Amino acid sequence: MGADELMEIANNDEDTSSSTKKSINKSKKKKKDKSSKKKDKKRKHDEKSPKKSKKKKRKLLDQEQTQDVAAQDNQQQLLAAPTTKQHFPFEYQHILAPMVGASELAFRLLCRKYGATLSYTPMMSASEFVQEATTAKHGITNSNICEFQTIPQDRPLVCHFSANEPQDFARAAALVEPYCDAIDLNLGCPQRTAYLGHFGSYLLGKEDRQLIVDIIRAGSKAVSKPIFVKIRLLDTVEDTLELCHQLRDAGASLIAIHARYRASWERTAAGARDGPAMLDQVQKIKESMPDFPIISNGNVITYDDVVNNQTLTGADGIMSAEGILNNPALYLPRYGDLDKDGERSIELPKLSPLLNNVEQNQSSGSTSDKAGRKLNKKLREIIAIEKKIAESGEDSINDDQRSKLQAKSEVQTKLLEIENSSKCKKAPNQLPETDATPQTTTVKLSDLAASGQNPLALAQEYVSLVKQYPMKIRSVVFHTRRMCKDLFEKYQLMEECIACTSVEEVDAVLSKCAKYVANPKSFHYDQEKAARDKESLENKRLEEGKRNRYEGRMIRKAKREGLSDLHHYLRMGAEVPSVETVKKLKKAPKEERLSVWKKNHSQHCMAHHLEEGGCKRDRSCAFIHGAATSKLIFVEDAEVAG
Numbered sequence: 001m002g003a004d005e006l007m008e009i010a011n012n013d014e015d016t017s018s019s020t021k022k023s024i025n026k027s028k029k030k031k032k033d034k035s036s037k038k039k040d041k042k043r044k045h046d047e048k049s050p051k052k053s054k055k056k057k058r059k060l061l062d063q064e065q066t067q068d069v070a071a072q073d074n075q076q077q078l079l080a081a082p083t084t085k086q087h088f089p090f091e092y093q094h095i096l097a098p099m100v101g102a103s104e105l106a107f108r109l110l111c112r113k114y115g116a117t118l119s120y121t122p123m124m125s126a127s128e129f130v131q132e133a134t135t136a137k138h139g140i141t142n143s144n145i146c147e148f149q150t151i152p153q154d155r156p157l158v159c160h161f162s163a164n165e166p167q168d169f170a171r172a173a174a175l176v177e178p179y180c181d182a183i184d185l186n187l188g189c190p191q192r193t194a195y196l197g198h199f200g201s202y203l204l205g206k207e208d209r210q211l212i213v214d215i216i217r218a219g220s221k222a223v224s225k226p227i228f229v230k231i232r233l234l235d236t237v238e239d240t241l242e243l244c245h246q247l248r249d250a251g252a253s254l255i256a257i258h259a260r261y262r263a264s265w266e267r268t269a270a271g272a273r274d275g276p277a278m279l280d281q282v283q284k285i286k287e288s289m290p291d292f293p294i295i296s297n298g299n300v301i302t303y304d305d306v307v308n309n310q311t312l313t314g315a316d317g318i319m320s321a322e323g324i325l326n327n328p329a330l331y332l333p334r335y336g337d338l339d340k341d342g343e344r345s346i347e348l349p350k351l352s353p354l355l356n357n358v359e360q361n362q363s364s365g366s367t368s369d370k371a372g373r374k375l376n377k378k379l380r381e382i383i384a385i386e387k388k389i390a391e392s393g394e395d396s397i398n399d400d401q402r403s404k405l406q407a408k409s410e411v412q413t414k415l416l417e418i419e420n421s422s423k424c425k426k427a428p429n430q431l432p433e434t435d436a437t438p439q440t441t442t443v444k445l446s447d448l449a450a451s452g453q454n455p456l457a458l459a460q461e462y463v464s465l466v467k468q469y470p471m472k473i474r475s476v477v478f479h480t481r482r483m484c485k486d487l488f489e490k491y492q493l494m495e496e497c498i499a500c501t502s503v504e505e506v507d508a509v510l511s512k513c514a515k516y517v518a519n520p521k522s523f524h525y526d527q528e529k530a531a532r533d534k535e536s537l538e539n540k541r542l543e544e545g546k547r548n549r550y551e552g553r554m555i556r557k558a559k560r561e562g563l564s565d566l567h568h569y570l571r572m573g574a575e576v577p578s579v580e581t582v583k584k585l586k587k588a589p590k591e592e593r594l595s596v597w598k599k600n601h602s603q604h605c606m607a608h609h610l611e612e613g614g615c616k617r618d619r620s621c622a623f624i625h626g627a628a629t630s631k632l633i634f635v636e637d638a639e640v641a642g
Helices: 003-048 050-080 105-113 126-133 166-179 192-197 206-222 237-250 279-288 303-313 322-326 370-392 399-406 408-425 445-452 455-468 473-483 485-490 494-498 503-518 527-560 579-587 590-600 606-610
Strands: 094-096 118-120 157-162 182-187 227-233 252-261 294-297 317-320 345-349 440-444
Touching (some): 094 105, 105 118, 105 455, 126 157, 126 166, 157 166, 166 182, 166 408, 182 206, 182 252, 206 227, 237 252, 252 279, 279 294, 303 317, 322 473, 345 445, 370 399, 370 408, 399 408, 440 445, 445 455, 455 485, 455 503, 473 485, 473 503, 485 494, 494 527, 579 590, 579 606, 590 606
Parallel strands (some): 094 118, 094 317, 118 157, 157 182, 182 227, 227 252, 252 294, 294 317
16 A cells, blocks of 8 residues: 555544534533533522422432431441551461461461461571581471471461571572462571570671571572561661562562560660550551561451451451460451351361371482582581580680581582572472362351351360371460360369370360360369468469569679670570479489589579588579479460560
8 A cells, every 4th residue: 555545544434533522512412401401400490499409408418418427327337447558479468477486387287277367387496497408308297396396277378487587588488389379587586595695686786687597688689489587676766668679679579567676685664565565666667668568467356456456557458366376266356246247158178197208308409419419418517516605614625626517608508509409390280289189168158257256266276286296285275275264263173284294184184174164163162282382383483573583683693794795694594494304303413413514504502402401591592483394384474475
């Protein structure tokens, strides 16, 4: 087609377009004239009939008021169930927090059933996880590495690690990536063990800022899954906001903020779990980072608190620890209004056994590879050297061991490269798979609420899950007494529960409680038992006060001696003696007793633990009169943290 023909077609199109526009304008003018005539006619009619006009106005006002009420109702509904921008392919609005010894598989599954949409594992040490994984024979989940367990229905899941070495975090992240939806770095733990191990909230100082940035970067490069971070507040909002920006820029995809200040060793400042959470600071951070997912943690005991927290802070999700420990069905109201939606069907997954990874040794991508085995052996030697230094000091190692220690970073880097290479070569069917058509069951909301609102039923369901997915008895005892605290205190079963050494014994205590609930007259109050419980509580308070006074003396001593490290004496002899150590030392010669005690347990009363009849000074003794530790003892303040 020639240029002249194209011009002719274009001109014809313009003419057609011009005539069409004129036609449309004429039509609009006619409609406008008709509309104007109708308005004039209506005005004249209203002037003749003023009463009808007033009725019409009243009707319009009533309609407007109805619309306003409906708008307010809609607004309240929005507040009750806030909606946030979706950043990930999974729900993360109602979250079970990471808790050492408390957010284990059985408890996660219980909380998921009753409304939790995202769960974190307990805190796992990245270095220990990597070390144990190098010798695992039956895969990550079957070897119980750092007590890590999961099943396909335990999703979405965040694997939660403490770390102070970028390569440790990167390797641990790579190992768990097939079993979770995100990997989290703990920067919130306030335990004194975190201070001694230099992790958790004790990495939040300016001096460690580059270190935590490097850890996040290493994790982001090692895996394709998102990297999350859990932090505490710094001294000012500006400091916390600067930290959040640095974490985001380093590769973090989500930040959960425990809205309390990071703890200090001597606990003089507001920190740990002291006082109400400062949600207003979370609000300011979220306002400054509107397009980045921020999770709010703190001040949540009831579902109303969940709604209020999210409404105030504008956070993308709410995380609960203390509240959900007392009530695993904390998030149940998210399913709907029981009065209106009681007949609604809730779909729940049917649970499968623990993942079977016997054939898939995922402990390291290189365990079957000669180079990988050699590197893992070197890493184990390095870890043994580090342990020796921690126990006996720098002078206890030779030059050869020092050179091995300096090669740690290089060894970890090579191991990570081999693992990533092996991961790429693996066939898809070698990774753990979930059923393409998972089996589910349905339950009415009213039936779910009936058990969810019954603490005893929740505890019994939890124990049933523990039988299927075993956990340490101290955690089982801890959860059971938290859920049934009021009932156990009412029927004097608390001490009996704490003394349990097996799941069967816990089950028996719950059965006894159920019997008392069904027939209250069968319970008889024991005055002597009540007196013993009261004395036990008083002793606990006395020990807490004694500890605070001791810490004050040790810090003053360090100041007098001009030590730059004011916590020097607080770290010496802080280790709590174990039941096994106490038994061994009772049989040992006096010199050996004194040597071991002075080195490891000098803050604790030796007479209280080793002498026949205990310490004669009793309440006047300046040393700690605490219980020896064992696998059955759950120290709540020391373990449920972050």
